[in-house]
Amino acid sequence: MFARGGGLLLLxxxxxxxxxxxxxxxxxxxxxxxxxxxxxLSLSYGLVWGAAIVLPGWQxxxxxSGALGVLLIVAGVLVIFAPRRAD
Numbered sequence: 001m002f003a004r005g006g007g008l009l010l011l012x013x014x015x016x017x018x019x020x021x022x023x024x025x026x027x028x029x030x031x032x033x034x035x036x037x038x039x040x041l042s043l044s045y046g047l048v049w050g051a052a053i054v055l056p057g058w059q060x061x062x063x064x065s066g067a068l069g070v071l072l073i074v075a076g077v078l079v080i081f082a083p084r085r086a087d
Contacts, residue, residue: 042076042077046073
């Protein structure tokens with residue numbers, strides 16, 4: 001179990017990260033439509049998957065089938081942001 005100071009430090013770090021993510025959402029929504037901003041949020045699933053590979057103690061959770069899911073997410077975001085042709 002964490003010592004009292006260590007737990008408070010982790011709680012503070014978590015709160016800071018939450019506030020930072022809210023700030024990022026605020027800035028993103030000022031610059032793009034919600035439908036596009038929400039699709040960019042799906043890229044975080046790929047980041048979490050990548051972090052699970054790199055962080056110690058999570059390698060046993062790694063499966064290559066997750067790579068297919070990450071590739072599908074990235075492909076979907078690329079389709080959403082692909083430039084439209086004028087007919």
